[in-house]
Amino acid sequence: xxxxxxxxxxxxxxxxxxxxxxxxxxxxxxxxxxxxxxxxxxxxxxxxxxxxxxxxxxxxxxxxxxxxxxxxxxxxxxxxxxxxxxxxxxxxxxxxxxxxxxxxxxxxxxxxxxxxxxxxxxxxxxxxxxxxxxxxxxxxxxxxxxxxxxxxxxxxxxxxxxxxxxxxxxxxxxxxxxxxxxxxxxxxxxxxxxxxxxxxx
Amino acid sequence: xxxxxxxxxxxxxxxxxxxxxxxxxxxxxxxxxxxxxxxxxxxxxxxxxxxxxxxxxxxxxxxxxxxxxxxxxxxxxxxxxxxxxxxxxxxxxxxxxxxxxxxxxxxxxxxxxxxxxxxxxxxxxxxxxxxxxxxxxxxxxxxxxxxxxxxxxxxxxxxxxxxxxxxxxxxxxxxxxxxxxxxxxxxxxxxxxxxxxxxxx
Numbered sequence: 055x056x057x058x059x060x061x062x063x064x065x066x067x068x069x070x071x072x073x074x075x076x077x078x079x080x081x082x083x084x085x086x087x088x089x090x091x092x093x094x095x096x097x098x099x100x101x102x103x104x105x106x107x108x109x110x111x112x113x114x115x116x117x118x119x120x121x122x123x124x125x126x127x128x129x130x131x132x133x134x135x136x137x138x139x140x141x142x143x144x145x146x147x148x149x150x151x152x153x154x155x156x157x158x159x160x161x162x163x164x165x166x167x168x169x170x171x172x173x174x175x176x177x178x179x180x181x182x183x184x185x186x187x188x189x190x191x192x193x194x195x196x197x198x199x200x201x202x203x204x205x206x207x208x209x210x211x212x213x214x215x216x217x218x219x220x221x222x223x224x225x226x227x228x229x230x231x232x233x234x235x236x237x238x239x240x241x242x243x244x245x246x247x248x249x250x251x252x253x254x255x
Numbered sequence: 256x257x258x259x260x261x262x263x264x265x266x267x268x269x270x271x272x273x274x275x276x277x278x279x280x281x282x283x284x285x286x287x288x289x290x291x292x293x294x295x296x297x298x299x300x301x302x303x304x305x306x307x308x309x310x311x312x313x314x315x316x317x318x319x320x321x322x323x324x325x326x327x328x329x330x331x332x333x334x335x336x337x338x339x340x341x342x343x344x345x346x347x348x349x350x351x352x353x354x355x356x357x358x359x360x361x362x363x364x365x366x367x368x369x370x371x372x373x374x375x376x377x378x379x380x381x382x383x384x385x386x387x388x389x390x391x392x393x394x395x396x397x398x399x400x401x402x403x404x405x406x407x408x409x410x411x412x413x414x415x416x417x418x419x420x421x422x423x424x425x426x427x428x429x430x431x432x433x434x435x436x437x438x439x440x441x442x443x444x445x446x447x448x449x450x451x452x453x454x455x456x
Contacts, residue, residue: 057351059321061305068299072287074280083273084306085345088319090272092307098269099303104262105288106296118289120260144286150258 062088111143114185116161116178118143126150126158133157135192139182139211141165141199149197157195160185165203166210174210182211186218193221200227263289312344315386317362317379319344327351327359334358336393340383340412342366342400350398358396361386366404367411375411383412387419394422401428 058066062084069080087095111117112124119125126132136157140146146159162177185191194215198204212222227245229238238246259267263285270281288296312318313325320326327333337358341347347360363378386392395416399405413423428446430439439447 057318057325057327057348059310059319061302061309061321062319064298064302065306068295068302071291071295072284074283079275081345081348082275086273087303087306088310094269094272095303095307097265099300101262101265101269102288102296102300102303105266105285106293108262109260109289117258118260118263120262124258126258144282147258147282 111161115146115159116143116163117146117159131156134189136195137182137185137189137191137193138195138197140197141204141207145197157193162198162207165198165207167203167206177207179211179214183214183218186215186220191220193223196222196224312362316347316360317344317364318347318360332357335390337396338383338386338390338392338394339396339398341398342405342408346398358394363399363408366399366408368404368407378408380412380415384415384419387416387421392421394424397423397425 065084065087066077066080069075069083070077072080075083087098108120109118110120112119112127113122114127115124117124117126121128133156137160138146138149138155138157139160139162140149141162141164143161146161149155149159160178160182162179162182164172164177166172166174166177186194194211196208196211198208208224212224215222226249227242228249229235229242229246235243266285266288267278267281270276270284271278273281276284288299309321310319311321313320313328314323315328316325318325318327322329334357338361339347339350339356339358340361340363341350342363342365344362347362350356350360361379361383363380363383365373365378367373367375367378383395387395395412397409397412399409409425413425416423427450428443429450430436430443430447436444
């Protein structure tokens with residue numbers, strides 16, 4: 055069908071399956087593999103296997119880990135009484151990159167989405183509730199996305215956590231840092247006004 | 256430094272080295288590897304090795320091949336007396352996809368570019384001249400890019416092929432099919448007018 059060799063065609067197909075990679079980029083990436091040093095590509099090939107074989111999810115929080123529990127859960131300096139609940143490990147990593155959060159995490163691995171057939175039972179909510187009781191958690195920070203599914207999940211969680219009488223907070227809505235008011239949508243502006251904070255003196 | 260495990264970090268670095276892949280996309284791709292089926296990823300890993308080990312360049316034309324000579328050069332139905340000269344194997348594949356060209360190819364593996372220290376000796380020009388004589392080539396089609404380096408290379412080639420008294424042509428300049436005149440630059444418009452063709456009746 056094409057002037058590519060069989061293995062090149064297979065490699066392009068592998069790249070095309072990746073999120074956000076179209077036919078053109080997949081071809082460019084396959085050519086990169088062809089042109090790069092054998093040493094680099096043997097490393098690339100083996101690191102893919104290594105990720106599949108060694109990386110799993112932390113038994114406690116759901117973060118990526120090469121051991122049973124992850125480096126964050128194992129870190130004695132982290133405050134285990136504050137738990138930030140996120141949708142996916144990527145969200146955890148994003149918050150972690152900010153370098154300011156000193157509590158621990160809980161990954162739900164999704165959000166409540168009836169249209170996709172995902173109810174509370176499909177998420178790691180039971181584990182969260184058990185953890186709150188067991189670890190004497192004082193505060194839960196809900197850091198779901200700000201869309202319909204994220205809001206539904208946050209609401210469901212807060213209703214289920216409220217009986218446990220601990221502090222529940224939702225990450226703040228507002229203007230992104232560096233953001234220009236001209237480009238902010240109405241809904242965000244209203245939330246930013248509602249969530250206004252006194253200026254520290 | 257990050258919440259990623261060591262192998263995930265390594266995998267992200269591998270993806271980041273690819274052309275046009277930034278940090279965000281590299282992370283998404285690494286997560287794809289993590290989430291995809293083991294079967295698919297073992298295949299992905301092995302096909303990378305296969306490409307490095309098995310794919311080479313055709314001894315005659317420079318096309319990708321798993322044997323000494325490529326499927327195009329081996330194809331008895333292709334007209335060996337018409338040779339289309341291209342910069343890179345990707346260009347060859349692009350022309351091949353159109354499905355209309357029935358001649359053979361010659362890949363230069365670059366263009367003349369004095370600023371990058373690439374002269375005619377660095378390209379597969381000697382091989383092209385030898386091939387013209389040996390295979391009794393009747394026509395050479397110059398399909399280099401339409402930029403300074405491509406034009407220089409086309410000029411150099413046509414000067415060196417002219418003494419052999421064969422037909423030399425350059426792929427046509429003009430308005431892209433489906434193109435809107437409003438968006439065409441002046442230089443292309445001038446070339447399109449100069450290269451006008453009589454309308455068939």
